[in-house]
Amino acid sequence: MPSGSRRRVDRLTVASVAAALALVALTRPVFAHGGSLGQAARDSISVPTWLVLLTGGAAVGASFLLASFATDRAFVASLHEARPVSVPGRDAGATLLGVVGVAGLAFVLAVGFAGPQRPAISNAAVTVVWAGWWAGFAMSTYLAGNAWPALNPWRTLTELLPRVGRRYDWRLGAWPSVAGLLALIWLEVVSPLADRPRLLATTVLAYSVVTVAGAVVYGPSQWFEQADPVARVFRYYGAVAPVGVVDGRLVVRLPGAGLTDDVVDGFDEVAFVVALLWVTTFDGLVTTPAWRGLADWFVGRGLPPVVLYPLALAAGFAFFLAVYVAAARRARRTAESYVTALTLARRFAPSLLAIAAGYHVAHFLGYFLTLSPALVATVTAPLSTLSPSVIVLPEWFGLVAIAGVLGGHVVAIAAAHATAFDLFPGRLQAIRSQYPFIVAMIFYTVVSLWVVTRPEVTPPYI
């Protein structure tokens, strides 16, 4: 087989993709502020927005062109191998994590209700939930591996409880978790969850009641595999990670290698992936002046402010999903294939998870680092009112955020490429099948970049 030399060429291609992207990142400091947090970074933008958006879109398109140079089937497949590893004491570690999870939940509830209420940052419930869990732990699920099944306190608790054993209605599929995810994000946006420890603890309690009830009625495995949005978010993020579980065995693989597996099962699960991508965008969208203008317009036309956010959340999600479905339908034609559009939608959806993870890094790594001293200080002294210090991130930190966004895209494009090679017999056909998906990815990137380059204002009507 002549693949020896071809393989070398392909390695070279991969290296040049990485180099080119690094170059884009370094020579375009403006774009660097794309994913970063804070007003200071936004103020320093000296290039018009349209050019920032154009550059972001072009970076995605260029990475696709570079990826299309890798056409050796053996090489493409080798990028996605998973090697099983055995870890001594895995069960004991999982048990320990379960204990930590339950203790953490009890701690959050106790400190949320009984701990200091002002300033909110001195309350350990707030720092544990937002910095420790939603930023820190969530990052670990895609950067390392998903430990949530072991850590999940509700799962640990309900494994011990008796169960009713009702069968989950399979027609519902992932839809309850899609609704749950959108509802959680709505709550996060419209309520001062990060400023009122007691409100946060009440929310955690309410979530606990629903989750425990659901898991008792349907059994923990059905509940956490199907209906629970949080478990699904972490499971999907975990597919991006270099460590994963395949058939009960721990495996190590390249980041994103798990995304070519059949991880998304039906249209309902495709919808969840798109919802995950959409909510990272929505989070930032509501703080833009454009949103404020739009909200004023709608409320001025008589729309009740209460329905404004749920409506926007649902409408934007429907739009993102429509774009993706259109891409899948179109891919059937560009690939000249009889494979159903649903199958294409299912198989290419996991690559979007890498993009979602990239945006999560861009949004939350800085947040996590900034609040990490507060996290440590409040957890070690949960009942005293402190004014914990925060880390002020240096100016260049924006580059780390951009590396997250770009890294997510590179992984996503590599995963889509390998998926296409898995699906189609023709190599050129496999490349062509990706065109519509790349267009969709460029659309998502441009929208997200537009959102993060807007000045930040307080969301109206909440």
Next chain:
Amino acid sequence: MSRTDLPTDHDGDPAATCEYCGRPFTHEQYLVLHRGVAHDGEITDEEREAYERASEREDEALRRFRLKALAALVALYFGFLMLYAVVTG
């Protein structure tokens, strides 16, 4: 690689159908490639020869595609270089 178990749908008769796994294809050429990729151990010598010829033709098409991709990359690069020079200059 080139799956044999994918759900498919089509109006009317497919242009070609795999005798080994029943997967339908829009062109005979895709079937020829599919046989070589998915049924490596089972196919006849003629089918293998046909696969190798189709692969070579595909190599040729891929080479042309790469040239176009390279041209697009160069155009992108210099396009942006000039755009940035004009806008920020």
